[in-house]
Amino acid sequence: MSAGAESKLQPCIGSPPICLAPSLALTSACLCGGAPGSHWHRDVVPPPEVPGHQDSRTDGRVVGERCARHRVCALVLAVLVALVLALAAALAVQSAGRRGGNADAPAAPVPGCPWDWVGYRTVCCYLSREEGSWEWSQERCSSLGASLAVLKRGWEMELLWRLKGNVAYWLGLRRRGERLEWVDGSSFNQTFLVGGRGECVYLNDRDLASSSCSQPRPYLCSKPQALMGQS
Numbered sequence: 491m492s493a494g495a496e497s498k499l500q501p502c503i504g505s506p507p508i509c510l511a512p513s514l515a516l517t518s519a520c521l522c523g524g525a526p527g528s529h530w531h532r533d534v535v536p537p538p539e540v541p542g543h544q545d546s547r548t549d550g551r552v553v554g555e556r557c558a559r560h561r562v563c564a565l566v567l568a569v570l571v572a573l574v575l576a577l578a579a580a581l582a583v584q585s586a587g588r589r590g591g592n593a594d595a596p597a598a599p600v601p602g603c604p605w606d607w608v609g610y611r612t613v614c615c616y617l618s619r620e621e622g623s624w625e626w627s628q629e630r631c632s633s634l635g636a637s638l639a640v641l642k643r644g645w646e647m648e649l650l651w652r653l654k655g656n657v658a659y660w661l662g663l664r665r666r667g668e669r670l671e672w673v674d675g676s677s678f679n680q681t682f683l684v685g686g687r688g689e690c691v692y693l694n695d696r697d698l699a700s701s702s703c704s705q706p707r708p709y710l711c712s713k714p715q716a717l718m719g720q721s
Contacts, residue, residue, distance in 0.1 A: 627709030638662030
């Protein structure tokens with residue numbers, strides 16, 4: 491028996507049926523004559539259609555699905571935001587710890603020169619205001635942890651010519667017999683011309699010259715740059 495079709499158990503004969511009040515269920519029942527042994531008369535009655543009821547159920551289901559999806563999205567978004575905030579806080583704490591640790595750490599030493607010395611590249615130079623003999627000048631430079639200036643590279647000579655002005659300074663170059671020798675024991679390589687036949691060499695206007703070692707002159711000391719804080 492298909493849905494919506496009538497189903498009759500047995501027709502009432504000779505007496506009108508007594509029907510029970512139908513409900514929203516699919517069936518209603520009728521009793522023939524109300525006498526004992528009477529037969530039931532059953533009809534399949536479809537439930538009444540409520541206008542727009544099916545559409546409202548469909549719309550409600552769609553809205554519910556959307557709300558469920560929105561709740562899931564909101565939950566995922568909240569979790570992501572919490573993770574980002576936690577990561578940012580961890581990075582901030584780590585950065586602050588590094589800054590605090592570095593603040594107490596001593597600065598890395600860098601090459602430098604003492605006060606009143608002139609530094610250029612890897613060399614420190616000291617231009618004195620005192621005058622004395624070549625030997626006395628060498629002793630003064632030694633007391634400062636240096637020596638009379640040794641010039642082996644062209645840029646060193648250019649630097650000293652710019653610094654000296656019109657003053658003739660003793661250099662750490664001296665004649666030993668027929669050869670010229672620096673105070674560090676190395677030989678003069680003839681890079682620069684030395685005028686005169688004196689024993690001790692000094693820095694002239696634009697060249698090197700020699701004279702008696704007893705001649706009083708200011709002196710020029712040089713030494714390698716050292717790390718700051720070290721002698």
